[in-house]
Amino acid sequence: MAPRRRRRWWHLVGVALVLMWTLPPFLYLMLLSLKPERLIVDPSRLVFWPTLARYHDLVVSNLGLPIWNSTITSTVGSIFTLLLAGLAALTFSFLEFRGKEILFLIILLPRMFPPVTTLIPIDLMLKTLGLIDTRTGLIVLFTGFQIPLAMWIMRIFLDDVPRELAESAALDGASWPTIVGRVILPLLGPGLLSAIILSFIFNWNEFLFPLVVTSFNAKTGSVAIMSFAGGYKQLQWGALATLGVVMTIPVVLFVLAFRGSLVRGFTAGALKG
Protein backbone atom coordinates (compact mmCIF):
# COMPACT_ATOMS: atom_id res chain seq x y z
CA MET A 1 0.00 0.00 0.00
CA ALA A 2 2.91 2.33 0.65
CA PRO A 3 3.78 3.17 -2.99
CA ARG A 4 0.15 3.82 -3.73
CA ARG A 5 -0.23 6.31 -0.94
CA ARG A 6 2.93 8.10 -2.04
CA ARG A 7 1.47 8.38 -5.50
CA ARG A 8 -1.71 9.96 -4.21
CA TRP A 9 0.27 12.53 -2.26
CA TRP A 10 2.25 13.30 -5.38
CA HIS A 11 -0.98 13.79 -7.33
CA LEU A 12 -2.30 16.33 -4.87
CA VAL A 13 0.89 18.37 -5.16
CA GLY A 14 0.58 18.19 -8.94
CA VAL A 15 -3.04 19.33 -8.96
CA ALA A 16 -2.15 22.22 -6.67
CA LEU A 17 0.78 23.22 -8.88
CA VAL A 18 -1.35 23.19 -12.04
CA LEU A 19 -4.04 25.30 -10.41
CA MET A 20 -1.45 27.71 -9.00
CA TRP A 21 0.04 28.10 -12.47
CA THR A 22 -3.22 28.72 -14.28
CA LEU A 23 -5.70 30.38 -11.97
CA PRO A 24 -4.15 33.39 -10.16
CA PRO A 25 -4.02 35.65 -13.24
CA PHE A 26 -7.72 34.98 -13.91
CA LEU A 27 -8.69 35.52 -10.33
CA TYR A 28 -6.78 38.78 -10.21
CA LEU A 29 -8.48 39.99 -13.38
CA MET A 30 -11.88 39.24 -11.87
CA LEU A 31 -10.87 40.86 -8.61
CA LEU A 32 -9.79 43.98 -10.45
CA SER A 33 -13.06 44.18 -12.34
CA LEU A 34 -15.03 44.03 -9.09
CA LYS A 35 -12.86 46.38 -7.06
CA PRO A 36 -14.31 49.81 -6.20
CA GLU A 37 -12.58 52.61 -8.08
CA ARG A 38 -11.00 54.26 -5.02
CA LEU A 39 -9.32 51.01 -3.90
CA ILE A 40 -8.05 49.99 -7.32
CA VAL A 41 -4.57 51.42 -7.00
CA ASP A 42 -4.05 49.63 -3.70
CA PRO A 43 -2.79 46.11 -4.51
CA SER A 44 -2.72 45.16 -0.82
CA ARG A 45 -6.51 45.16 -0.55
CA LEU A 46 -7.65 41.67 -1.47
CA VAL A 47 -10.85 41.80 0.58
CA PHE A 48 -13.45 44.46 -0.17
CA TRP A 49 -17.11 44.92 -0.89
CA PRO A 50 -17.39 44.10 -4.63
CA THR A 51 -19.03 46.52 -7.02
CA LEU A 52 -20.88 45.51 -10.15
CA ALA A 53 -20.92 49.09 -11.43
CA ARG A 54 -18.55 48.36 -14.30
CA TYR A 55 -20.59 45.42 -15.56
CA HIS A 56 -23.62 47.64 -15.36
CA ASP A 57 -21.78 50.32 -17.36
CA LEU A 58 -20.79 47.77 -19.95
CA VAL A 59 -24.40 46.85 -20.55
CA VAL A 60 -25.96 50.32 -20.58
CA SER A 61 -23.22 52.42 -22.20
CA ASN A 62 -21.73 52.01 -25.65
CA LEU A 63 -18.88 50.01 -24.13
CA GLY A 64 -21.01 47.00 -24.89
CA LEU A 65 -20.89 47.68 -28.62
CA PRO A 66 -17.49 46.03 -29.21
CA ILE A 67 -18.64 42.87 -27.45
CA TRP A 68 -21.76 42.84 -29.60
CA ASN A 69 -19.61 43.38 -32.71
CA SER A 70 -17.37 40.50 -31.72
CA THR A 71 -20.34 38.23 -31.10
CA ILE A 72 -22.08 39.02 -34.39
CA THR A 73 -19.03 38.91 -36.64
CA SER A 74 -17.54 35.77 -35.06
CA THR A 75 -20.83 33.90 -35.16
CA VAL A 76 -21.89 34.84 -38.69
CA GLY A 77 -18.31 34.41 -39.93
CA SER A 78 -18.06 30.88 -38.57
CA ILE A 79 -21.45 29.91 -39.97
CA PHE A 80 -20.41 31.04 -43.46
CA THR A 81 -17.07 29.32 -43.03
CA LEU A 82 -18.77 26.09 -42.12
CA LEU A 83 -21.15 26.32 -45.06
CA LEU A 84 -18.43 26.91 -47.64
CA ALA A 85 -15.86 24.61 -46.09
CA GLY A 86 -18.34 21.82 -45.37
CA LEU A 87 -19.63 21.70 -48.94
CA ALA A 88 -16.10 21.71 -50.32
CA ALA A 89 -14.92 19.08 -47.85
CA LEU A 90 -17.63 16.77 -49.24
CA THR A 91 -15.92 16.81 -52.61
CA PHE A 92 -12.51 16.19 -51.16
CA SER A 93 -13.76 13.30 -49.10
CA PHE A 94 -16.07 11.56 -51.57
CA LEU A 95 -14.81 12.33 -55.05
CA GLU A 96 -11.68 10.90 -56.64
CA PHE A 97 -10.04 13.11 -59.20
CA ARG A 98 -6.58 13.78 -60.42
CA GLY A 99 -4.61 16.36 -58.44
CA LYS A 100 -6.99 16.16 -55.49
CA GLU A 101 -4.36 16.06 -52.78
CA ILE A 102 -2.43 18.92 -54.39
CA LEU A 103 -5.52 21.09 -54.62
CA PHE A 104 -6.30 20.28 -50.99
CA LEU A 105 -2.79 21.29 -49.98
CA ILE A 106 -3.08 24.57 -51.89
CA ILE A 107 -6.24 25.36 -49.97
CA LEU A 108 -4.58 24.44 -46.66
CA LEU A 109 -1.50 26.45 -47.56
CA PRO A 110 -2.79 29.80 -46.24
CA ARG A 111 -2.82 28.24 -42.76
CA MET A 112 0.89 27.65 -43.05
CA PHE A 113 1.89 31.19 -43.71
CA PRO A 114 1.46 33.86 -41.10
CA PRO A 115 -1.48 36.29 -41.19
CA VAL A 116 0.71 39.39 -41.64
CA THR A 117 1.42 38.23 -45.20
CA THR A 118 -2.05 39.22 -46.34
CA LEU A 119 -2.62 42.17 -44.04
CA ILE A 120 -1.65 45.00 -46.37
CA PRO A 121 -3.52 43.88 -49.51
CA ILE A 122 -6.61 43.06 -47.47
CA ASP A 123 -6.53 46.51 -45.89
CA LEU A 124 -6.27 48.06 -49.35
CA MET A 125 -9.01 45.80 -50.73
CA LEU A 126 -11.45 46.65 -47.96
CA LYS A 127 -10.71 50.36 -48.44
CA THR A 128 -11.49 50.04 -52.15
CA LEU A 129 -14.71 48.19 -51.41
CA GLY A 130 -15.73 50.73 -48.78
CA LEU A 131 -15.91 48.00 -46.15
CA ILE A 132 -13.43 49.53 -43.70
CA ASP A 133 -14.89 49.74 -40.19
CA THR A 134 -18.01 47.75 -41.05
CA ARG A 135 -19.20 44.50 -39.57
CA THR A 136 -19.74 43.19 -43.11
CA GLY A 137 -16.06 43.69 -43.82
CA LEU A 138 -15.07 41.71 -40.74
CA ILE A 139 -17.51 38.92 -41.58
CA VAL A 140 -16.06 38.69 -45.08
CA LEU A 141 -12.56 38.39 -43.59
CA PHE A 142 -13.45 35.93 -40.83
CA THR A 143 -15.23 33.66 -43.31
CA GLY A 144 -12.06 33.36 -45.34
CA PHE A 145 -9.69 32.91 -42.41
CA GLN A 146 -11.10 29.70 -41.06
CA ILE A 147 -12.03 27.92 -44.30
CA PRO A 148 -8.77 25.93 -44.45
CA LEU A 149 -9.02 24.80 -40.82
CA ALA A 150 -12.73 23.99 -41.10
CA MET A 151 -12.16 22.02 -44.31
CA TRP A 152 -9.42 20.06 -42.64
CA ILE A 153 -11.58 19.17 -39.65
CA MET A 154 -14.68 18.42 -41.75
CA ARG A 155 -12.69 16.14 -44.02
CA ILE A 156 -11.42 14.11 -41.08
CA PHE A 157 -15.00 13.56 -39.91
CA LEU A 158 -16.36 12.96 -43.43
CA ASP A 159 -13.76 10.29 -44.10
CA ASP A 160 -15.32 8.30 -41.27
CA VAL A 161 -18.78 8.26 -42.86
CA PRO A 162 -19.44 4.74 -44.20
CA ARG A 163 -19.31 4.87 -48.00
CA GLU A 164 -21.92 2.12 -48.35
CA LEU A 165 -24.63 4.37 -46.93
CA ALA A 166 -24.08 7.05 -49.56
CA GLU A 167 -23.64 4.52 -52.32
CA SER A 168 -26.84 2.62 -51.65
CA ALA A 169 -28.75 5.89 -51.52
CA ALA A 170 -27.24 6.80 -54.88
CA LEU A 171 -28.27 3.41 -56.31
CA ASP A 172 -31.80 4.13 -55.17
CA GLY A 173 -31.69 7.18 -57.40
CA ALA A 174 -31.14 9.92 -54.83
CA SER A 175 -29.34 12.99 -56.15
CA TRP A 176 -26.21 14.27 -54.45
CA PRO A 177 -27.93 17.12 -52.58
CA THR A 178 -30.46 14.63 -51.22
CA ILE A 179 -27.74 12.23 -50.13
CA VAL A 180 -25.91 15.05 -48.38
CA GLY A 181 -29.00 16.33 -46.61
CA ARG A 182 -30.59 13.01 -45.69
CA VAL A 183 -27.67 10.62 -45.23
CA ILE A 184 -24.44 12.46 -44.53
CA LEU A 185 -25.52 15.55 -42.60
CA PRO A 186 -27.24 13.65 -39.77
CA LEU A 187 -23.97 11.79 -39.10
CA LEU A 188 -21.88 14.94 -38.88
CA GLY A 189 -22.99 16.48 -35.59
CA PRO A 190 -19.69 16.25 -33.69
CA GLY A 191 -17.62 17.36 -36.69
CA LEU A 192 -19.78 20.41 -37.33
CA LEU A 193 -19.72 21.27 -33.66
CA SER A 194 -15.94 21.19 -33.28
CA ALA A 195 -15.42 23.07 -36.54
CA ILE A 196 -17.83 25.83 -35.59
CA ILE A 197 -16.53 26.18 -32.03
CA LEU A 198 -12.93 26.39 -33.17
CA SER A 199 -13.75 28.93 -35.91
CA PHE A 200 -15.75 30.99 -33.45
CA ILE A 201 -12.94 31.07 -30.90
CA PHE A 202 -10.30 31.94 -33.47
CA ASN A 203 -12.50 34.76 -34.82
CA TRP A 204 -13.31 35.97 -31.33
CA ASN A 205 -9.61 36.13 -30.46
CA GLU A 206 -8.47 37.70 -33.73
CA PHE A 207 -6.67 40.95 -33.13
CA LEU A 208 -4.33 42.11 -35.88
CA PHE A 209 -6.93 42.35 -38.65
CA PRO A 210 -9.70 44.03 -36.65
CA LEU A 211 -7.07 46.42 -35.31
CA VAL A 212 -6.19 47.51 -38.82
CA VAL A 213 -9.55 47.44 -40.59
CA THR A 214 -11.86 48.76 -37.86
CA SER A 215 -11.72 51.97 -35.89
CA PHE A 216 -15.00 52.86 -34.26
CA ASN A 217 -18.28 51.37 -35.48
CA ALA A 218 -17.15 47.82 -36.03
CA LYS A 219 -14.45 47.72 -33.35
CA THR A 220 -14.28 44.26 -31.77
CA GLY A 221 -13.74 43.40 -28.12
CA SER A 222 -10.02 42.77 -28.51
CA VAL A 223 -9.52 46.09 -30.27
CA ALA A 224 -11.59 47.88 -27.63
CA ILE A 225 -9.25 46.58 -24.94
CA MET A 226 -6.48 48.44 -26.69
CA SER A 227 -8.30 51.72 -26.41
CA PHE A 228 -7.97 51.38 -22.62
CA ALA A 229 -4.52 49.88 -22.57
CA GLY A 230 -2.85 52.03 -25.20
CA GLY A 231 -0.63 54.87 -24.13
CA TYR A 232 -0.56 55.62 -20.44
CA LYS A 233 -1.80 52.56 -18.69
CA GLN A 234 -2.76 54.06 -15.35
CA LEU A 235 -6.06 54.87 -16.98
CA GLN A 236 -9.15 52.84 -16.33
CA TRP A 237 -7.78 49.54 -15.11
CA GLY A 238 -11.22 48.61 -13.87
CA ALA A 239 -12.95 48.97 -17.25
CA LEU A 240 -10.06 47.15 -18.90
CA ALA A 241 -10.33 44.22 -16.51
CA THR A 242 -14.11 44.07 -16.97
CA LEU A 243 -13.78 43.88 -20.72
CA GLY A 244 -11.11 41.20 -20.29
CA VAL A 245 -13.39 39.12 -18.07
CA VAL A 246 -16.30 39.45 -20.51
CA MET A 247 -14.04 38.49 -23.43
CA THR A 248 -12.96 35.36 -21.56
CA ILE A 249 -16.38 34.11 -20.42
CA PRO A 250 -17.43 32.45 -23.71
CA VAL A 251 -14.05 30.79 -24.04
CA VAL A 252 -14.19 29.35 -20.55
CA LEU A 253 -17.75 28.11 -21.12
CA PHE A 254 -16.79 26.42 -24.38
CA VAL A 255 -13.76 24.79 -22.84
CA LEU A 256 -15.65 23.43 -19.87
CA ALA A 257 -18.56 22.19 -21.98
CA PHE A 258 -16.65 20.61 -24.84
CA ARG A 259 -13.23 19.79 -23.45
CA GLY A 260 -13.17 16.32 -24.99
CA SER A 261 -13.80 17.31 -28.59
CA LEU A 262 -11.74 20.49 -28.20
CA VAL A 263 -8.66 18.58 -27.18
CA ARG A 264 -9.00 16.35 -30.24
CA GLY A 265 -9.73 19.26 -32.59
CA PHE A 266 -6.87 21.34 -31.28
CA THR A 267 -4.39 18.53 -31.62
CA ALA A 268 -5.43 17.99 -35.24
CA GLY A 269 -5.51 21.71 -36.03
CA ALA A 270 -2.22 22.41 -34.34
CA LEU A 271 -0.43 19.61 -36.12
CA LYS A 272 -1.43 20.88 -39.53
CA GLY A 273 -1.69 24.55 -38.73
Place this chain on the structure above:
Amino acid sequence: MRWVTLGRGRFWFWLYTLPAILYVAVWRLGPALYTAWLSLTRYNIVYDTQPRLNHLANYGALLHDPSFWASLRLSVEFAVIVTTIELLVGAAAAIFFDSDPPGRNLLLGIFLIPMIMAPVVVGTVWSALFDRSVGPIPYYLAVFHGPRIMWLATPQSAFFGLVIADAWEWTPLISLLLFSALQTVPREHLEAARVDGAHGMRLFWHITLPQLTGMIVVAAGLRLMDAFLEFDKVFVMTGGGPGTSTQFVSMYVYKQAFNFYNMGYASTAIVALLLLLAVAYGIYLRSYSRMRMAAGA
Protein backbone atom coordinates in the same frame (compact mmCIF):
# COMPACT_ATOMS: atom_id res chain seq x y z
CA MET B 1 -14.35 4.77 -54.79
CA ARG B 2 -15.93 5.84 -58.03
CA TRP B 3 -19.18 7.65 -58.42
CA VAL B 4 -20.41 5.97 -61.60
CA THR B 5 -23.73 5.57 -59.85
CA LEU B 6 -24.18 9.30 -59.53
CA GLY B 7 -24.19 10.08 -63.23
CA ARG B 8 -24.41 13.84 -63.25
CA GLY B 9 -22.92 13.85 -59.76
CA ARG B 10 -19.79 15.71 -60.70
CA PHE B 11 -21.78 18.80 -61.51
CA TRP B 12 -23.01 19.00 -57.93
CA PHE B 13 -19.60 18.26 -56.55
CA TRP B 14 -18.07 21.18 -58.34
CA LEU B 15 -20.94 23.48 -57.56
CA TYR B 16 -20.34 22.72 -53.89
CA THR B 17 -16.59 23.09 -54.05
CA LEU B 18 -16.13 26.16 -56.19
CA PRO B 19 -17.32 28.79 -53.65
CA ALA B 20 -14.75 27.73 -51.06
CA ILE B 21 -11.94 27.57 -53.61
CA LEU B 22 -12.82 30.97 -55.05
CA TYR B 23 -13.08 32.43 -51.58
CA VAL B 24 -9.68 31.18 -50.49
CA ALA B 25 -8.18 32.31 -53.79
CA VAL B 26 -9.60 35.83 -53.57
CA TRP B 27 -9.11 36.49 -49.87
CA ARG B 28 -6.05 34.43 -48.99
CA LEU B 29 -3.89 33.37 -51.94
CA GLY B 30 -4.46 36.49 -54.03
CA PRO B 31 -3.48 38.92 -51.27
CA ALA B 32 -0.38 36.86 -50.52
CA LEU B 33 0.73 37.15 -54.14
CA TYR B 34 -0.11 40.85 -54.13
CA THR B 35 2.16 41.28 -51.10
CA ALA B 36 4.96 39.69 -53.09
CA TRP B 37 4.35 42.19 -55.89
CA LEU B 38 4.11 45.15 -53.51
CA SER B 39 7.48 44.19 -52.09
CA LEU B 40 9.00 45.26 -55.41
CA THR B 41 7.39 48.68 -55.35
CA ARG B 42 7.64 52.03 -53.69
CA TYR B 43 4.26 52.60 -52.12
CA ASN B 44 3.89 55.05 -49.33
CA ILE B 45 0.14 55.61 -49.20
CA VAL B 46 0.63 59.19 -48.05
CA TYR B 47 2.83 60.29 -50.97
CA ASP B 48 2.22 57.76 -53.72
CA THR B 49 -1.15 57.36 -55.41
CA GLN B 50 -0.09 54.09 -57.02
CA PRO B 51 2.55 51.49 -56.20
CA ARG B 52 5.53 52.20 -58.44
CA LEU B 53 7.98 49.47 -59.35
CA ASN B 54 11.43 50.12 -57.99
CA HIS B 55 12.67 46.59 -58.60
CA LEU B 56 14.86 45.32 -55.80
CA ALA B 57 15.62 48.66 -54.15
CA ASN B 58 13.53 47.71 -51.10
CA TYR B 59 15.45 44.49 -50.61
CA GLY B 60 18.74 46.39 -50.77
CA ALA B 61 17.48 48.88 -48.21
CA LEU B 62 16.23 46.08 -45.94
CA LEU B 63 19.63 44.38 -45.96
CA HIS B 64 21.17 47.58 -44.67
CA ASP B 65 18.45 48.45 -42.19
CA PRO B 66 19.90 48.04 -38.69
CA SER B 67 16.51 48.19 -36.99
CA PHE B 68 15.27 45.29 -39.12
CA TRP B 69 18.25 43.17 -38.11
CA ALA B 70 17.85 44.18 -34.48
CA SER B 71 14.20 43.13 -34.49
CA LEU B 72 15.11 39.88 -36.23
CA ARG B 73 17.62 39.09 -33.49
CA LEU B 74 15.14 39.93 -30.76
CA SER B 75 12.51 37.68 -32.32
CA VAL B 76 14.91 34.76 -32.64
CA GLU B 77 16.05 35.19 -29.04
CA PHE B 78 12.49 35.42 -27.83
CA ALA B 79 11.40 32.35 -29.79
CA VAL B 80 14.30 30.22 -28.55
CA ILE B 81 13.93 31.27 -24.92
CA VAL B 82 10.17 30.80 -24.67
CA THR B 83 10.26 27.49 -26.54
CA THR B 84 12.90 26.12 -24.16
CA ILE B 85 10.96 27.15 -21.07
CA GLU B 86 7.66 25.89 -22.48
CA LEU B 87 9.20 22.53 -23.41
CA LEU B 88 10.58 21.99 -19.91
CA VAL B 89 7.47 23.03 -18.01
CA GLY B 90 5.18 21.48 -20.62
CA ALA B 91 6.93 18.12 -20.46
CA ALA B 92 6.67 18.07 -16.67
CA ALA B 93 2.96 18.87 -16.87
CA ALA B 94 2.42 16.24 -19.59
CA ILE B 95 4.05 13.54 -17.48
CA PHE B 96 1.89 14.58 -14.58
CA PHE B 97 -1.31 14.40 -16.66
CA ASP B 98 -0.23 11.02 -18.02
CA SER B 99 -0.05 9.62 -14.50
CA ASP B 100 -3.87 9.85 -14.31
CA PRO B 101 -4.41 12.36 -11.51
CA PRO B 102 -7.94 12.63 -10.12
CA GLY B 103 -10.20 14.85 -12.28
CA ARG B 104 -7.71 14.78 -15.11
CA ASN B 105 -9.95 15.97 -17.94
CA LEU B 106 -11.36 18.90 -16.02
CA LEU B 107 -7.89 19.87 -14.83
CA LEU B 108 -6.54 19.63 -18.39
CA GLY B 109 -9.44 21.79 -19.57
CA ILE B 110 -8.64 24.49 -17.01
CA PHE B 111 -4.96 24.25 -17.84
CA LEU B 112 -5.75 24.84 -21.54
CA ILE B 113 -7.75 28.05 -21.02
CA PRO B 114 -4.80 30.47 -21.33
CA MET B 115 -4.01 29.29 -24.83
CA ILE B 116 -7.63 29.42 -25.98
CA MET B 117 -8.48 32.84 -24.56
CA ALA B 118 -7.76 35.95 -26.60
CA PRO B 119 -4.02 36.76 -26.69
CA VAL B 120 -4.97 40.38 -26.17
CA VAL B 121 -6.60 39.48 -22.87
CA VAL B 122 -3.51 37.49 -21.88
CA GLY B 123 -1.50 40.63 -22.58
CA THR B 124 -3.93 42.69 -20.51
CA VAL B 125 -3.82 40.30 -17.57
CA TRP B 126 -0.06 40.36 -17.45
CA SER B 127 0.17 44.12 -17.90
CA ALA B 128 -2.11 44.40 -14.87
CA LEU B 129 -0.08 41.90 -12.85
CA PHE B 130 3.15 43.75 -13.64
CA ASP B 131 1.72 47.25 -13.27
CA ARG B 132 3.23 49.46 -10.62
CA SER B 133 -0.02 50.96 -9.36
CA VAL B 134 -2.46 48.02 -9.49
CA GLY B 135 -0.20 45.00 -9.92
CA PRO B 136 0.38 42.43 -7.18
CA ILE B 137 3.76 41.29 -8.51
CA PRO B 138 5.70 44.50 -7.78
CA TYR B 139 3.70 44.90 -4.57
CA TYR B 140 4.53 41.49 -3.12
CA LEU B 141 8.13 41.74 -4.26
CA ALA B 142 8.32 44.94 -2.25
CA VAL B 143 6.56 43.43 0.78
CA PHE B 144 9.00 40.52 0.90
CA HIS B 145 11.97 42.79 0.23
CA GLY B 146 12.54 41.25 -3.17
CA PRO B 147 14.30 43.05 -6.00
CA ARG B 148 12.69 46.27 -7.19
CA ILE B 149 11.96 45.62 -10.85
CA MET B 150 10.26 48.17 -13.09
CA TRP B 151 8.70 45.32 -15.03
CA LEU B 152 7.51 46.63 -18.37
CA ALA B 153 9.44 49.89 -18.14
CA THR B 154 13.05 48.81 -18.60
CA PRO B 155 14.35 47.02 -21.72
CA GLN B 156 15.51 43.78 -20.11
CA SER B 157 12.65 43.34 -17.68
CA ALA B 158 10.11 44.13 -20.42
CA PHE B 159 11.54 41.31 -22.54
CA PHE B 160 11.47 39.04 -19.51
CA GLY B 161 7.88 40.05 -18.77
CA LEU B 162 6.85 39.05 -22.29
CA VAL B 163 8.64 35.72 -21.86
CA ILE B 164 6.67 35.02 -18.67
CA ALA B 165 3.35 35.93 -20.29
CA ASP B 166 4.12 33.77 -23.32
CA ALA B 167 5.14 30.82 -21.17
CA TRP B 168 1.87 31.08 -19.29
CA GLU B 169 -0.12 31.21 -22.51
CA TRP B 170 1.56 28.49 -24.56
CA THR B 171 2.98 25.90 -22.15
CA PRO B 172 -0.45 24.19 -22.23
CA LEU B 173 -0.15 23.59 -25.98
CA ILE B 174 3.16 21.78 -25.56
CA SER B 175 1.74 19.82 -22.64
CA LEU B 176 -1.28 18.83 -24.68
CA LEU B 177 0.84 17.60 -27.59
CA LEU B 178 3.29 15.71 -25.38
CA PHE B 179 0.44 14.30 -23.33
CA SER B 180 -1.23 12.92 -26.45
CA ALA B 181 2.09 11.34 -27.45
CA LEU B 182 2.59 9.86 -23.97
CA GLN B 183 -0.85 8.28 -24.15
CA THR B 184 0.29 6.23 -27.14
CA VAL B 185 3.39 4.80 -25.43
CA PRO B 186 2.56 1.07 -25.22
CA ARG B 187 2.06 0.02 -21.60
CA GLU B 188 3.65 -3.38 -22.35
CA HIS B 189 7.02 -1.73 -23.03
CA LEU B 190 6.92 -0.03 -19.65
CA GLU B 191 5.84 -3.24 -17.94
CA ALA B 192 8.54 -5.26 -19.68
CA ALA B 193 11.23 -2.79 -18.72
CA ARG B 194 9.95 -2.71 -15.16
CA VAL B 195 10.14 -6.50 -14.97
CA ASP B 196 13.74 -6.24 -16.18
CA GLY B 197 14.44 -4.03 -13.18
CA ALA B 198 14.39 -0.56 -14.71
CA HIS B 199 12.55 2.19 -12.89
CA GLY B 200 12.38 5.92 -12.23
CA MET B 201 14.71 8.01 -14.34
CA ARG B 202 16.06 5.05 -16.30
CA LEU B 203 12.61 3.98 -17.33
CA PHE B 204 11.83 7.49 -18.50
CA TRP B 205 15.15 7.97 -20.24
CA HIS B 206 15.24 4.70 -22.17
CA ILE B 207 11.61 3.85 -22.81
CA THR B 208 9.44 6.97 -22.63
CA LEU B 209 11.71 9.67 -23.99
CA PRO B 210 12.57 7.91 -27.29
CA GLN B 211 8.84 7.58 -27.96
CA LEU B 212 8.37 11.26 -27.26
CA THR B 213 11.17 12.67 -29.41
CA GLY B 214 9.03 12.97 -32.52
CA MET B 215 6.36 14.99 -30.77
CA ILE B 216 8.92 17.13 -28.95
CA VAL B 217 10.40 18.13 -32.30
CA VAL B 218 6.95 18.88 -33.74
CA ALA B 219 5.91 20.92 -30.70
CA ALA B 220 9.17 22.85 -30.59
CA GLY B 221 8.92 23.62 -34.30
CA LEU B 222 5.37 24.88 -33.93
CA ARG B 223 6.20 27.12 -31.01
CA LEU B 224 9.42 28.47 -32.53
CA MET B 225 7.60 29.66 -35.63
CA ASP B 226 4.65 31.09 -33.74
CA ALA B 227 6.76 32.87 -31.15
CA PHE B 228 9.01 34.24 -33.88
CA LEU B 229 6.00 36.15 -35.25
CA GLU B 230 4.52 37.12 -31.85
CA PHE B 231 2.49 40.29 -32.15
CA ASP B 232 -0.62 40.61 -29.98
CA LYS B 233 0.97 40.50 -26.54
CA VAL B 234 3.83 42.78 -27.58
CA PHE B 235 1.37 45.31 -28.92
CA VAL B 236 -0.67 45.29 -25.71
CA MET B 237 2.05 44.99 -23.10
CA THR B 238 4.92 47.10 -24.38
CA GLY B 239 4.05 48.45 -27.83
CA GLY B 240 7.56 47.40 -28.82
CA GLY B 241 9.17 49.55 -26.14
CA PRO B 242 10.69 50.89 -24.07
CA GLY B 243 12.51 52.36 -27.04
CA THR B 244 12.77 49.49 -29.48
CA SER B 245 13.81 46.94 -26.88
CA THR B 246 10.87 44.61 -27.56
CA GLN B 247 10.26 45.52 -31.18
CA PHE B 248 9.96 42.03 -32.61
CA VAL B 249 9.68 41.49 -36.34
CA SER B 250 5.88 41.58 -36.52
CA MET B 251 5.88 44.85 -34.59
CA TYR B 252 8.52 46.20 -36.96
CA VAL B 253 6.38 45.29 -39.98
CA TYR B 254 3.29 46.80 -38.36
CA LYS B 255 5.07 50.06 -37.65
CA GLN B 256 6.48 50.29 -41.16
CA ALA B 257 3.05 49.70 -42.67
CA PHE B 258 0.64 51.51 -40.38
CA ASN B 259 2.70 54.14 -38.59
CA PHE B 260 4.99 55.17 -41.46
CA TYR B 261 2.64 54.01 -44.27
CA ASN B 262 5.48 52.38 -46.21
CA MET B 263 3.34 49.59 -47.65
CA GLY B 264 5.95 48.61 -50.24
CA TYR B 265 8.81 48.42 -47.78
CA ALA B 266 6.70 46.61 -45.17
CA SER B 267 5.76 44.04 -47.81
CA THR B 268 9.44 43.54 -48.53
CA ALA B 269 10.09 42.80 -44.87
CA ILE B 270 7.17 40.34 -44.87
CA VAL B 271 8.48 38.51 -47.93
CA ALA B 272 11.96 38.39 -46.45
CA LEU B 273 10.55 36.91 -43.24
CA LEU B 274 8.57 34.35 -45.22
CA LEU B 275 11.69 33.31 -47.10
CA LEU B 276 13.58 32.94 -43.83
CA LEU B 277 10.75 30.88 -42.38
CA ALA B 278 10.62 28.73 -45.51
CA VAL B 279 14.34 28.01 -45.26
CA ALA B 280 14.03 27.23 -41.56
CA TYR B 281 11.05 25.01 -42.29
CA GLY B 282 12.96 23.18 -45.01
CA ILE B 283 15.90 22.49 -42.71
CA TYR B 284 13.48 21.43 -40.01
CA LEU B 285 11.64 18.98 -42.28
CA ARG B 286 14.89 17.49 -43.56
CA SER B 287 16.38 16.92 -40.16
CA TYR B 288 13.05 15.64 -38.91
CA SER B 289 12.79 13.02 -41.65
CA ARG B 290 16.45 12.10 -41.22
CA MET B 291 15.86 11.67 -37.52
CA ARG B 292 12.87 9.43 -38.18
CA MET B 293 14.92 7.36 -40.60
CA ALA B 294 17.63 7.00 -37.99
CA ALA B 295 15.03 5.92 -35.47
CA GLY B 296 13.95 3.29 -37.98
CA ALA B 297 10.39 4.51 -38.13
